[in-house]
Amino acid sequence: MSTSHRVTTPGGGNTKVTVLLERVAKRAWMRLRTGHGTKGERLYDWAMIDVMADDTPPGQATGHSQVLVRRHRRTGTLSFDQSRDLHGCFIGTRRAATRKRAQ
Structure with a gap:
C-alpha cells in the first residue's frame, strides 16, 4: 500500500495512512525479529x-480491516499493508484466541 x-x-x-501514525502511542509499537541477515538480526x-x-x-461481508505498519528501527523507513478479516473479529483478537487454543 502506498503512503498516499x-x-x-x-x-x-x-x-492517509501516514497521518494514522500520529495516533499510535510509543508503547503500542512492538519490536519483532524478521530473520537473520548478513549484517545481523x-x-x-x-x-x-x-x-x-x-x-x-459488492455482495461480500464487510468484516474488519487493519493497517499493519512496519518501521525500520535504524532508518525509520515505513511500510504499510492492510489486513482483512471476514469472520467478525480483528486480526489481533484472532491471533490471541489461536494462541490460547494451541496451549
Whole structure:
C-alpha cells in the first residue's frame, strides 16, 4: 500500500495512512525479529491500526480491516499493508484466541 493511500477510520474520518501514525502511542509499537541477515538480526517495529473495511466488493461481508505498519528501527523507513478479516473479529483478537487454543 502506498503512503498516499486513504482509509476510513472507525470514527468516520477519511485519512492517509501516514497521518494514522500520529495516533499510535510509543508503547503500542512492538519490536519483532524478521530473520537473520548478513549484517545481523533484522529487527523492525510493528503497529496495527483498526480501520473500516471500505473497499469490500459488492455482495461480500464487510468484516474488519487493519493497517499493519512496519518501521525500520535504524532508518525509520515505513511500510504499510492492510489486513482483512471476514469472520467478525480483528486480526489481533484472532491471533490471541489461536494462541490460547494451541496451549
